[in-house]
Structures are given as structure tokens and as C-alpha cells.
Amino acid sequence: MTQLIEIRDVSKIYERGKQKVEVLHHVHLDVAQGEFLALMGPSGSGKTTLLNLIGGLDSPSGGSISVGGQRIDTLGAGALAKWRASQVGFVFQFYNLMPMLSAQRNVELPLLLTKLSSAERRKRAAIALELVGLADRASHKPAELSGGQQQRVSIARAIVSDPTLLVCDEPTGDLDRQSAQDVLALLRALNRDHGKTIVMVTHDPKAAEYANHTLHLDKGTLVEQATA
């Protein structure tokens, strides 16, 4: 199986004033193309830090990270931004939608970074909203949507530019049980039917059941692997 993500001996140290805090210690990890990986662990275990490194939001203090054959740990800020725009889709716990834009405009945001015409952007955003089952909510602002609907708009935004990788940080953390199940089912469908590679951080074992592979982090170190 082709490895999409290859993490070799990655460490991450944060400096808080004079104190240095090592959040990740020599992590080795492979994520295959088309895999749905759940990262679990207690608070402060480094799972969000690892997710940020995989998503190119941060750079490791040591080691290397390759995604799709591209070494992202050596990229500068501008190059990383460009890489993220085309390769990664992000789904956050608190949705992080623009409150003053409609669902349609929120989903279009990543496409503003492309050379697509406005008509093409609208069309692709409409398709993404259709995929997540919210075509009839395109003109609604986030405040007019439920938590589950907002998260689905967030997922539509994450997939609209057809990225290779979806990075999800506690995507169901702020949702009720039913909405959580709907969102997780959607992520599973994106993985199984559309071949998206998904790395999801969660503290909910029930959410992890939707993944086909679960890893545990404790104090910055991978401690076990479990395959669904």
C-alpha cells in the first residue's frame, strides 16, 4: 500500500519563556493512502500538535515529514501555505466558519486561491454542499444553521478543492450524539467512496470506531496501534 504520510523521528519542542517543553518525542508514523486514522490520547498527549505538523500548520523541531512524497518540514511559510491550499482540507472542532458569509461563500473560500472563474467557484461549492446534504442551505449564514449543519459546511469547505488529505481536530467535540454520528458517517463516506485520506484527532472511542486504524499518544509518544 502506498504511504501518503511518512513521519520519521519527529520531535516538537515549544519554548514558553525560558522553559522548553517537549511535546512530541521521536515519533515514527506511516499513514497509507486512503486510510482513515484516528489519533487518541489524554489531554496534553501531543495529538493536536502531531495533527498540526501533518497538516503543515507547524514545523517540527526535529525529524522529517513527507506527505505525498513532498518534504513539508523544509518548506517556508509561503510554500507551506500554497501546499496546504491544494493538498489539505481542515475540519475543526468549532467549525471556524466566517460568520458574515453564507454557507456558499464559506465553502468557496479555498477556491479564491485558485484561478477558477467566479461561476466555476460557485458550481464547485454547490457540488460540495450537495455532497454533504446541504444544497438547500447555501444562502444561510452560520448563525442560521445548527451545529451539525455548520460542521458539514466546514467539511464541504475542506473538500471543495479536492485535497488529498483531510485533517480533522475533534470534529464531533461540540456536537450532540446524532449530529456527531451524521458527521462521522459523512467522513467515512468520503474515505470509502471518494478515497480521501483522513487523520482525525478524537477523545471519543465511539468516534474512533468510524476509523479503520487508531493510534494512541501518551506524553508525546505513540504507545499502541489498533486496526479496525
Added chain:
Amino acid sequence: MKYLHLIWASLFRRKTRTILTLVSIVAAFLLFGLLDAVRTSFAEAGQSANGAQRLQTGSRLSFIQLLPQSLQARIAQVPGVKIVTYANWFGGAYQDPHNQVFSFAVAPNYLDVYPEMAVSDAERKTFDATRTGALVGEGLAQRFHWKVGDRIPMQSTIFPDRSGSKNWTFDVSGIIHSTDKKASGFFDQLLLLHWTYFDETTPYNRGQVGWYVTRVSDVNQADRVAKAIDALSANSDHETRTLTEQAATAAWMKQLADIGLIVSSIMGAVFFTLMLLAGNTMMQAVRERTGELAVLKTIGFTSTSVLAMVLVESVLLLVLGGVLGIALAEPLIPLISHASRGMLSLAPVGIGSWALGGALMLGIGVLVGALPAWSAMRLNIVDALARR
């Protein structure tokens, strides 16, 4: 352009705050439009095609110092002089001391030097033949409901008659119609009386004139003619200073006040305050949107593009308010000129004012947006998302 909807939505994220800031910007640029009209009017005072052919000769010492009437014949002999006339300030009030009237006691050929003051032949004849005759500007006549044939009492602020009374009486002989739109505010409010009547009636004058006005044959010779006129009175007790009409007007106005400095000082204070206000608005706006800006960077917007968007937002705020403010000044200016009853003849908002206003909008927009844009650019994604 494709980011415009995002920038626009960000600008009006907090509608009340943005609208209140916009109102302040509109007020500032409205004031700018009005004050720039004042500055332009003062700077352009005396500028006209006819004015370019006229020289004003007054006392070198002070504009209240009088000159001998005998100087007229000598000035007329200077090569390049086409015609020379003279006038005195009368300074009258009608019925109420607050109703000040711009009134000059003028030589018989005064109108020949000012073709922009049009009076019908018949009315001019009547004026010439009437010792107590007065020619009144159209606006002045309308203001006090005067018509030709009316006998009007005026109170001089300075000159009594030989019995000591400051009450004068004039017969309205004709109406002055101004043919110069720029200067019409001034000519419209004038009252002209005969210098002879003035000189014979008041004991204060004794054959003296306030100033001479000379029309030159060739505009290009104006400088030489001016020097030649002043040479006539060199080393005498009535030394003169001869200037073009524009320079004379500017010099006279400068004696009242340095209008340019006053306007610049007021606008400087206004725009400084505006910068603080708009700067505060932008800083608040960016601080509130830390998470959203982090999300944009997460999606792939570069730091430079985030900086640019915040700067454009700031400039857009200034441009929206500024354009509206200056546009509001345009219809207000003629209203103010009209309401001033000729005291002010404000220039309309021209290309110069728009250009200067535009530069100010851009400059202030960039200045107030610089710091928030810099903060947005330097935003750390991980830290900003964690704060959410």
C-alpha cells in the same frame, strides 16, 4: 476583485461600529471639502482675465493711508496705462448696523475699468447725472428690496457729513449685473456712489483717494508699468505700492489672516483625530477576527495576502467615508455662499480638492491599517486557533 466580497463582509461585520466610524470620516471630509473651498477661494481671489489687466495702487505704508487725487493724471501718463480710476472705501450700513454694505465712492470712469460690472446705458446716464446716485449690485437690491428710483438712507461707519451726522441718503440709479461668475458674489453685493459727492460731503477726505486701479494695454507689461507708477511717488509722503489685482487681493487677505495656515491647522487636527478613531476601529476589528484570520491562513492564504486584505479594508473604509463627505460638500458650498450674502464666494469643489482628498483617503487608510495589518500578517496559526 475576487476578494472584495470577503473584505466588504469583514468591514461590515460590526455594522454599528463601522457606520459610526464612517460618519466620523464623512464629517471630517465634509469639513475638508468646505475648508478647501475657502482656501481655494482666497488663493484664487482676484484671478480673472479682466483682473490680469488691472493693477492696484495703494499706500506703501498701510491700506488705510490715503493718496492724493492729483496722482491720477500722472499715472495716466505712464506708458502702457490704458485707463486709470480711483475709489475710496465708504463702509455703510442699512437700517441696522448688522446690515453692512460693501460700498465704494468711485471716480466717474470706474465702470470702464470693470467691464464685468454691467449696467445699462440708460441707468449709467442716470447715475452720472445724479450727484447722490448709487449703483447697487443685483443681489444687494434683492436683499433689501431696492429698485431703481428708490431713495435709500445709509449710515456710514466712518464718515460724517459736515454737520457731523453719519446719515447719508442715496438715490438708486441703476442695478449692477455681474458677468463674471467667479466674482459675482462680490460684485452682486456692491454699492457704488460718486466720489465727488463723498469728497464734498465729508470733511474727512479732502481730495484724497483710497486706491487707484489701472488698466494696462499689454498684460505682459504689467510689471514694468507697476514699477513706473510706484516711481512717481518714490521718496514722497505718499509712497505707493502697485500690485496686480490678484497679488493685491492676496496681500489684503493675508493682513486679515493667513487663511492657508488656519485651514491647514484645522484640517491637521481633524485628520489626526480621525486617524486615532479609525485606527482604533481597525485594531479592534482585527483583534476580534484573530480566529478567522488564522482560519484563512490555515486554508492557504499567505501572510502577505492577509496583510493586503486588512490594508484594503482600511483604505476602503476611508474612501467610502471620504468620497461621501466631499460629495456632500459640493451642494453645500453654493448654499453657504448664498447664505453669507456675498461675504463668502466659495469656489466649488474642483479636481484639485478631489485629488488632494483622494490622496488623504489613501494615505490615512494605509496609516491606520498598517499596524493591524502587520499584526494579522504575523499571526501564528497554531496559537490563534488554540485561543478559540
